[in-house]
Amino acid sequence: MFNLCCYKSLLCFVRNTKPRYLSIGRYCTQQLNHEVDMSYPTCGQPTPTSHPYLLKPGELIPGFKVDDFVLRRYLLMKSIFTSTHANSLYNIVVIPSAKKTYMTEKIPYVFRQNTDFFYFTGCLEPDSVLVIHGLSDESFKTDIFVQKKDTKVELWDGPRTGIEMAPKLFDVNNAHPVENLSNFLQSLSFQHPTFCLWYDNTSNNESTNAVIKHFVGQHNKSWNVPKQLFHQLRLHKSENEQAMMRETCRIASEGFVDTIGFSKPGRTEHQLFSKFDYEVRMRGAQILAYPPVVASGDNANVIHYIQNNQICCDGDLLLMDAGCELNGYDSDITRTWPINGQFSDHQRVLYEIVLDTQLRLLKLCENHPSLDELFSAMCTLLGSALVENHLVTKTCATLNNYSNIGFKFCPHHSSHYLGMDVHDCASIPRTLPLSPGVVFTVEPGAYISKDCQDARPEFRGLGIRIEDDILIDKSGNVENLTANCPKSVDEIEAVYAMGKEQIT
Numbered sequence: 018m019f020n021l022c023c024y025k026s027l028l029c030f031v032r033n034t035k036p037r038y039l040s041i042g043r044y045c046t047q048q049l050n051h052e053v054d055m056s057y058p059t060c061g062q063p064t065p066t067s068h069p070y071l072l073k074p075g076e077l078i079p080g081f082k083v084d085d086f087v088l089r090r091y092l093l094m095k096s097i098f099t100s101t102h103a104n105s106l107y108n109i110v111v112i113p114s115a116k117k118t119y120m121t122e123k124i125p126y127v128f129r130q131n132t133d134f135f136y137f138t139g140c141l142e143p144d145s146v147l148v149i150h151g152l153s154d155e156s157f158k159t160d161i162f163v164q165k166k167d168t169k170v171e172l173w174d175g176p177r178t179g180i181e182m183a184p185k186l187f188d189v190n191n192a193h194p195v196e197n198l199s200n201f202l203q204s205l206s207f208q209h210p211t212f213c214l215w216y217d218n219t220s221n222n223e224s225t226n227a228v229i230k231h232f233v234g235q236h237n238k239s240w241n242v243p244k245q246l247f248h249q250l251r252l253h254k255s256e257n258e259q260a261m262m263r264e265t266c267r268i269a270s271e272g273f274v275d276t277i278g279f280s281k282p283g284r285t286e287h288q289l290f291s292k293f294d295y296e297v298r299m300r301g302a303q304i305l306a307y308p309p310v311v312a313s314g315d316n317a318n319v320i321h322y323i324q325n326n327q328i329c330c331d332g333d334l335l336l337m338d339a340g341c342e343l344n345g346y347d348s349d350i351t352r353t354w355p356i357n358g359q360f361s362d363h364q365r366v367l368y369e370i371v372l373d374t375q376l377r378l379l380k381l382c383e384n385h386p387s388l389d390e391l392f393s394a395m396c397t398l399l400g401s402a403l404v405e406n407h408l409v410t411k412t413c414a415t416l417n418n419y420s421n422i423g424f425k426f427c428p429h430h431s432s433h434y435l436g437m438d439v440h441d442c443a444s445i446p447r448t449l450p451l452s453p454g455v456v457f458t459v460e461p462g463a464y465i466s467k468d469c470q471d472a473r474p475e476f477r478g479l480g481i482r483i484e485d486d487i488l489i490d491k492s493g494n495v496e497n498l499t500a501n502c503p504k505s506v507d508e509i510e511a512v513y514a515m516g517k518e519q520i521t
């Protein structure tokens with residue numbers, strides 16, 4: 018059989034060199050293994066058979082076996098039956114996938130699976146629906162609704178898993194064509210007239226929304242929204258998830274090292290965006306976790322600046338907030354560095370204030386505060402440091418307390434949960450004390466726009482944020498997942514200088 022690997026070996030033979038294995042650039046050293054489990058035909062997503070370089074035997078998603086998803090469904094049903102105390106009711110949970118969306122006629126946006134659907138199935142296909150239903154957490158059934166095989170469509174869009182393979186691939190009881198969802202729900206309701214429906218109607222899957230609306234209309238019922246139950250499960254990361262969080266954070270940290278080294282006056286913000294994007298993808302990330310903020314000079318004072326269309330000038334700082342998504346898990350890092358590689362005196366003063374605040378917040382994490390408590394600590398710490406270092410005008414310092422001053426100069430929260438979504442588990446309040454398995458960000462900033470009247474003139478036009486991703490491990494210890502991303506003034510200046518040596 019002739020394939021790329023054989024072709025490479027042939028070339029090596031001709032050139033009398035040692036064979037080099039097909040790799041993702043210089044970053045992937047994993048050899049292709051052709052002795053693979055042939056038990057899966059082509060499916061709608063990578064399998065150990067079709068993509069042995071991505072998936073180990075038995076994995077459904079890199080790093081996760083199908084059992085991980087079965088366990089999550091069990092835990093969901095357990096929390097549903099516990100939450101309702103309704104053991105006599107027949108509970109039906111419907112979770113739709115994301116829909117394909119289009120930029121313009123026939124031109125799709127990059128598909129991203131609905132996070133909850135992905136968490137409970139490991140299925141990467143659009144137009145699918147998961148239904149879990151039963152009388153107790155000991156006896157429930159799982160049905161998945163997927164797109165039927167269709168040779169004509171698959172010729173354009175690539176293979177689908179189909180009805181026949183789906184039960185085996187996702188380890189569910191049955192699979193059905195997605196068109197049968199409505200009839201399936203009807204027949205469940207005839208068998209179990211006292212059913213209780215769980216559905217999150219905030220998804221963009223309009224066809225499933227319509228089926229559910231019609232269904233509850235017919236039965237004159239409403240539904241319960243299970244979002245918070247989903248998020249309670251997703252909030253605490255399993256050991257496998259923690260391992261994936263470490264990886265996504267490692268990749269993004271390395272992307273920052275390369276981007277800092279690549280930056281110099283005259284490069285555009287967009288070029289630095291591209292450098293980061295390139296470096297994380299070369300290391301295996303599928304996409305960026307969000308549109309990065311690459312903000313030079315005063316642009317850093319626009320918190321969600323994503324235009325990224327300015328030239329970086331000598332003497333300015335650059336604030337970059339970027340992260341990647343690896344097998345469904347997101348990193349979220351911010352670093353600020355001088356575009357010419359050397360902090361000026363004023364830049365250094367403000368930078369050290371933000372860094373000192375961030376280090377103090379990381380230390381506080383050892384007491385497992387809530388994210389809101391971290392935020393209020395940030396406001397006070399930052400406000401007092403800005404006043405004590407005389408960055409704030411006298412008028413502003415007399416009229417406000419430390420906490421108000423901190424909030425004036427950093428109008429965003431210090432922290433959010435992090436995981437499969439960047440702002441993960443958004444329905445979970447930030448008032449809960451941190452606990453093992455939770456991942457979150459610590460990201461104080463100080464923003465002094467060029468028009469700011471509350472700061473001394475020499476500090477105007479500076480915007481700084483420093484953001485790390487933190488895990489509370491199973492023993493309750495604080496693990497900084499982005500510890501390898503340069504942060505101190507010395508580290509940043511050294512990484513910048515090292516980058517210049519490498520560029521020829």
Ligand SMILES: [Mn+2]
Pocket residue numbers: 349433458460484
């Ligand atoms: Mn963040």
